[in-house]
Amino acid sequence: MTEQLLQRDVEMATELVGAARDVLNVMFFTDILEEGDECACPKPFPLQVRVSFSGDQAGEFRMAVDEVAAGSLAGSFLGTDPVTGPTAEETDQVMGELGNMICGAFLSRFEKEGLFALSSPEVVRPEQGELPGVHRGLELMDGFMDLRVYWEPQPQ
Amino acid sequence: MGLIVVGISECRCSADKEASIVTYALGSCIGVGAFDPGSGVAGLLHFLLPDSRQDPARAEAQPASYADTGIPLLIRAMERMGADRRRIRVRLAGGAQILTDNAQLAVGKRNYLAARKLLWQMGVMVEMEAVGGTVSRNLGITVGTGEFWVQMRGTGGNDAGGSHPNETPIRRVPVAGAR
Amino acid sequence: MQSLRILIVDDSPAMRAYVRRTVQLASLPVKNVFEAGNGLEALEVVAKENREPNKLDLIFADLNMPVMNGEEFVTKLREDERDAKVPILIISTDATQKRVMRLRELGAQGYISKPCQPEMIRLKVQQILGEE
Numbered sequence: 445m446t447e448q449l450l451q452r453d454v455e456m457a458t459e460l461v462g463a464a465r466d467v468l469n470v471m472f473f474t475d476i477l478e479e480g481d482e483c484a485c486p487k488p489f490p491l492q493v494r495v496s497f498s499g500d501q502a503g504e505f506r507m508a509v510d511e512v513a514a515g516s517l518a519g520s521f522l523g524t525d526p527v528t529g530p531t532a533e534e535t536d537q538v539m540g541e542l543g544n545m546i547c548g549a550f551l552s553r554f555e556k557e558g559l560f561a562l563s564s565p566e567v568v569r570p571e572q573g574e575l576p577g578v579h580r581g582l583e584l585m586d587g588f589m590d591l592r593v594y595w596e597p598q599p600q
Numbered sequence: 601m602g603l604i605v606v607g608i609s610e611c612r613c614s615a616d617k618e619a620s621i622v623t624y625a626l627g628s629c630i631g632v633g634a635f636d637p638g639s640g641v642a643g644l645l646h647f648l649l650p651d652s653r654q655d656p657a658r659a660e661a662q663p664a665s666y667a668d669t670g671i672p673l674l675i676r677a678m679e680r681m682g683a684d685r686r687r688i689r690v691r692l693a694g695g696a697q698i699l700t701d702n703a704q705l706a707v708g709k710r711n712y713l714a715a716r717k718l719l720w721q722m723g724v725m726v727e728m729e730a731v732g733g734t735v736s737r738n739l740g741i742t743v744g745t746g747e748f749w750v751q752m753r754g755t756g757g758n759d760a761g762g763s764h765p766n767e768t769p770i771r772r773v774p775v776a777g778a779r
Numbered sequence: 780m781q782s783l784r785i786l787i788v789d790d791s792p793a794m795r796a797y798v799r800r801t802v803q804l805a806s807l808p809v810k811n812v813f814e815a816g817n818g819l820e821a822l823e824v825v826a827k828e829n830r831e832p833n834k835l836d837l838i839f840a841d842l843n844m845p846v847m848n849g850e851e852f853v854t855k856l857r858e859d860e861r862d863a864k865v866p867i868l869i870i871s872t873d874a875t876q877k878r879v880m881r882l883r884e885l886g887a888q889g890y891i892s893k894p895c896q897p898e899m900i901r902l903k904v905q906q907i908l909g910e911e
Contacts, residue, residue, distance in 0.1 A: 466894055467893070467894045469713065469894075470894035470895065470896055471797075471893070471894045471895070471896075473713045473714070473716050473717035473720070474713060475706075475709065475710070475713060518793075520717055520720075520721075521793065521797065522793070522796060522797070522800075523720045523721045523723070523800060524721075525721075526721070534793070537791065537792045537793040538793040540791060540793070541791040541793040541794050544791065544843070544872060545872050545893050545894060547872070548843075548871070548872020548873050548874075548893065549872055549874075549892075549893070549894065551872075551873070551875070552872065552873060552874040552875050552892065555875070556875060556876065557875065557876060557877065558875050558877070559875060559877045559878060560873065560875070561843060561848070562843040562872075562873070563843075564790055564843070564844075564845050565791075585710075686804070686806055687806060720897070723800075723803075723804055724804070725804045725805055725806075725897060725898060725901070726896070726897075726898055727898060728898075
């Protein structure tokens, strides 16, 4: 049982990073340089996005980023002038959407047959609280990102 | 009929209906082909690296070496010849992984991401692309018709097969996920 | 192509901006872009803006939205005969097979899963509006 759970966690981590890479490549024009269990960056992160999901499987997704990543990602997505950059409000909105996309893409990859409802992304400054479950720390071309997924245990 | 050859780190534009513009041996480099059907202006850029901050002196001397200086150079040069940015349609080719050492591996992809980012920022739409894989490509435009073509050398490319030997029309951008 | 009147339904202002920018860059002859943050707001826009002779040509809709989600919106919209013919293009991260099947049955014309490149959005719009 424990071994199965470990195997599942490894698969989840793979799909989580795969989903993030896909979203970051296609709509944010950036890539993941390194991934690991821990993120080589100052904590807590200044910005965190939370998305909870329910349906065939319930759980929660969290994405945290540093300011460098947040500003760079938001500017890329919106096509903003690199000199002026996005506003703080735009940055939060884009980070919410980024969290939503990574979570949705992850669920579609990991549970291809599933049917889920996702909550609206909640943007929290700074990062708060611990979330158990699968965790990956990512170094991006600009800045750092931290991804976590908690999978609620299924009733036996 | 004039053939305008664009070398590495070069950018050329033309509105001569008799001319073709071509660039050869795109490995990890990206060829950015552009055409404005309204004015008949075509342009082609062959850039080498994604980011001019690596070497500002070189970027000053050869702005077409980098995505972030070369793409604005291409679009503005076309605009000076009468093109309208909103009508310009872009095709990308290259961005392959040719060499095997790890440092080189990422260059093709980084070039591709940089090109997409710059074009989105400048408000120019990419129409089609033939990128990635391990092939070397040539990219050309017939100015009079606005037709693009790609030739491949090597294997592992993702370009669609064409009707002429060694010649492939640029594939449509993949519609992965579209249903 | 005639001058288009389109509606973008998404609770994310960032995603509405992305779709709006794509539509502008794609040189589609867009006359009006209306926006709504959820299905209920979208129904209000439809009630006001989808009237002869000024019909809506296309609706972009997200699925996961508060108040009224995309599925409920499509269902409600298809109940009204006057609005049943407006093409709907779903853009969502939720690409599970069950979801796509369900949306197709409900009467959505197209489905794009995020992440998506702008040219994919343009291609789908052209297909739906019969320009291909």
